Amino acid sequence: MYEGAIQDLIDELGRLPGVGPKSAQRIAFHVLSADPADVNRLAGALRKVKDLVRFCTTCFNVAESEQCRICRDPRRTDEVICVVEEPKDVVAVERTGEFRGRYHVLGGAINPLEGIGPDNLRIRELMTRLSAGTIRELILATDPNTEGEATATYLALMVKPMGIAVTRLASGLPVGGDLEYADEITLGRAFEGRRAV
Numbered sequence: 764m765y766e767g768a769i770q771d772l773i774d775e776l777g778r779l780p781g782v783g784p785k786s787a788q789r790i791a792f793h794v795l796s797a798d799p800a801d802v803n804r805l806a807g808a809l810r811k812v813k814d815l816v817r818f819c820t821t822c823f824n825v826a827e828s829e830q831c832r833i834c835r836d837p838r839r840t841d842e843v844i845c846v847v848e849e850p851k852d853v854v855a856v857e858r859t860g861e862f863r864g865r866y867h868v869l870g871g872a873i874n875p876l877e878g879i880g881p882d883n884l885r886i887r888e889l890m891t892r893l894s895a896g897t898i899r900e901l902i903l904a905t906d907p908n909t910e911g912e913a914t915a916t917y918l919a920l921m922v923k924p925m926g927i928a929v930t931r932l933a934s935g936l937p938v939g940g941d942l943e944y945a946d947e948i949t950l951g952r953a954f955e956g957r958r959a960v
């Protein structure tokens with residue numbers, strides 16, 4: 764529709780999740796009229812996230828060094844691991860202030876329709892962590908939808924024979940929803956009311 768650089772920017776923005784053609788156009792023209800310093804900061808932030816951010820070698824949360832901030836924190840307990848699908852879910856659980864253990868980020872959920880099975884997730888790495896013997900509880904905080912429930916059921920079956928308590932977040936979370944959109948009170952209550960599975 765437009766020529767050259769502005770159309771390239773609209774095309775690139777339009778490939779981002781949640782950005783439709785109209786939003787892409789609006790953002791592109793905002794960038795065009797914005798202060799050069801602001802645009803440079805945005806460009807720098809985009810480059811830095813690719814250069815500096817990697818995944819924690821222990822829990823697969825986002826990190827800027829070998830281990831993430833949570834794995835490095837000596838004040839947290841090693842006895843409880845909370846399993847989530849994505850790094851954004853770590854942020855959601857942290858916001859509740861209810862949890863002082865460690866995390867394990869699976870990198871998604873079991874979804875046969877999209878060809879995602881247990882081998883495509885960080886389940887083997889979780890089993891290695893659990894076999895160390897220090898963990899007494901595993902909290903399954905996968906999303907309250909079909910894929911999240913299937914993943915939680917699968918993990919419960921794998922882990923229970925190891926003699927580790929397995930709990931699932933209590934109801935109160937919207938069914939079919941996404942953990943990251945739950946407000947901190949609902950998610951906090953769900954955490955407190957978690958049940959054995």
Ligand SMILES: [Zn+2]
Binds near residue numbers: 819822830835
């Ligand atoms: Zn970590």
